[in-house]
Amino acid sequence: MTPALWKSAANALLEANLQLTRGSFTLDVRLTLAPGEVLALLGPNGSGKSTVLDLLAGLAAPDVGTVTIDGAVLTAPGRFVAPERRAIGLLGQDALLFPHLSARANVAFALRVGDAQLNASLARKEADRWLDRVGLKDFGDSLPRALSGGQQQRVALARALAAGPRVLLLDEPMAALDAETAPFMRQLIREQLAETGTSAIIVTHDIVDAVVLANRVAVLHDGALIDQGTTAEVLAAPRNPFVAALAGVNLVVGTVQNGAIVAPDGRIFWVRPADAGDLDSTGPGAAVFRPASVVVHTEQPRHASPRNVWSARVTAIEPGSGGVRLRTSGDPEVIAELTPAAVADLGLQLGSTVWLSVKATEVSAYRR
Structure with missing residues (x-):
């Protein structure tokens, strides 16, 4: 031991x-x-x-x-x-x-x-x-x-x-x-x-x-x-x-603020309505969402419906259980799951700047 x-x-x-x-x-x-x-x-x-x-x-x-x-x-x-x-x-x-x-x-x-x-x-x-x-x-x-x-x-x-x-x-x-x-x-x-x-x-x-x-x-x-x-x-x-x-989920441990979870680096993660009602006062909280729920863009989406949109750098490209796992910068890092064809089509490489988005309905939240 x-x-x-x-x-x-x-x-x-x-x-x-x-x-x-x-x-x-x-x-x-x-x-x-x-x-x-x-x-x-x-x-x-x-x-x-x-x-x-x-x-x-x-x-x-x-x-x-x-x-x-x-x-x-x-x-x-x-x-x-x-x-x-x-x-x-x-x-x-x-x-x-x-x-x-x-x-x-x-x-x-x-x-x-x-x-x-x-x-x-x-x-x-x-x-x-x-x-x-x-x-x-x-x-x-x-x-x-x-x-x-x-x-x-x-x-x-x-x-x-x-x-x-x-x-x-x-x-x-x-x-x-x-x-x-x-x-x-x-x-x-x-x-x-x-x-x-x-x-x-x-x-x-x-x-x-x-x-x-x-x-x-x-x-x-x-x-x-x-x-x-x-x-x-x-x-x-x-x-x-x-x-x-x-750890096959993205876990963001942060602070509850106005029905959302604020990550240590300041990113705000809006959550599904069923959980937002329990986040009406400040305190420690966590957001959880699947890598498959993360959508990867090479340019900032202008008319996307997701409330959670942010930029990051690609820090690793790894084989995943159902395709390719894309690790991105941030505190904490966020993992996206893509098909090999999608990675090739987007032309992603280590160090690439990407825009990530996740629908609030895909993000569960809990008080800590």
Whole structure:
């Protein structure tokens, strides 16, 4: 492991040093998590992401290693605290609700058996409060089979947070949701983590989860931590093919201003109307758009409909997954995807000055 990738912190809430060998697979990972921080754990299938969560939650034990929360030792040689006593919650793709219990009773269960140890009456009242927070105020009496997949995940989130975990582990909680439900659930998780101050680690294959939810990203590959940093840092300079593939979007981390995202170099990125309404006050934000959405011109477009138009220089011409990737100057750089024929027709070379345009409807935006 590269020493620079191990960043200990004096104020760390959770620290883990985990080593595990299963057959030909070896996991060797060190992680820290600060109070209130959300860490996105990224990596290809089989890299060890879910294994890390199992070791943190106490569902498995490492061959060698330690897990501590606020200095309290949960895992160490000769010591292993049971999962239910770790103050660590786990929410996965499957809500895993008790099928014979109502939504209210599912949430109340966590309040009765967890640290709160509430009596039945108080647990029911608190469960109703949590169901209201996740938008299910009128579904307290419903059994899981009467709820949609998204509603079940909301109940599961309420149950996980009601237990008052110091750390919440999220194992691809949006993966089983449809395209309409996933954004709502993502925003709900973001809001609830922020409101409760709960630290979290989210395993995901979706870069949008990292952009919307996480303060920091760590990348696993073949059981080893190969990169970590802010989302912008990790995606701006990919260290391996997986991260490069993951960075298959243009990401602009900047400042929210008048319904748009202002890049570090001053470029203004207007965004789709559905997102602009959430950008009504200043603060950190991010814009995301596909390289294929970037149109390349050799002269300034005079009558183009896109609101986002700017000039840049060609800094690299590279092979891409579906054609040619054109890297252009700026902070951050913007990548355009063209066909080989288009590159030849435009006569593009390194150093060429080009004009780029992107329709606002192609740009998604998120608060950071």
